[in-house]
């Protein structure tokens with residue numbers, strides 16, 4: 001398995017560089033975020049052994065189980081929260097993560113601002129946008145983005161980018177282009193979009209962070 005994971009990291013990194021070239025992006029413009037949710041410890045170790053240091057987790061509790069003991073050994077480790085955050089987990093999230101990609105409501109802004117101040121720890125955030133306006137999905141509606149951005153900035157939160165998860169049954173390119181357009185309009189330079197099945201198209205649309213799990217670690221059980 002260790003060999004598979006190393007080979008997958010090499011292959012995906014190669015594909016990312018190729019997608020950058022094909023779409024006229026700068027070499028290295030896209031950061032690979034390895035999505036380690038549900039993976040066993042030996043898979044994480046295999047990923048770390050390749051030299052990779054940027055990981056995404058979608059649950060605070062699981063992220064602690066995965067990384068709390070590992071982090072002290074890797075000072076350059078970067079952890080990104082890519083799943084919904086409840087306000088009662090803001091404290092743990094601020095203590096562990098280096099970026100929160102899923103800011104999507106004022107109450108969460110308030111909770112994060114309080115915790116960052118308390119802990120003396122400022123971590124950048126992305127706002128998650130529900131580009132497909134799906135009822136069950138997290139993220140601020142596109143029409144609410146400007147107000148949430150103003151609110152977050154007024155609270156002292158540093159917002160550096162936008163994140164989206166396109167609807168499963170629609171062409172992702174439209175959502176990627178839409179998110180890029182929103183980011184440009186609001187002067188945000190970073191874009192987290194694209195997963196195992198569509199990261200090439202996300203890179204073509206301007207992604208700076210692609211969140212990839214299955215293509216690196218295999219199918220989740």
Ligand SMILES: *Cc1c(COP(=O)(O)O)cnc(C)c1O
Pocket residue numbers: 035037058082083165195196197211212213214215
């Ligand atoms: C699980 C997950 C991913 C990774 O998806 P794959 O299809 O396994 O690459 C990306 N983004 C988010 C928000 C996720 O929860």
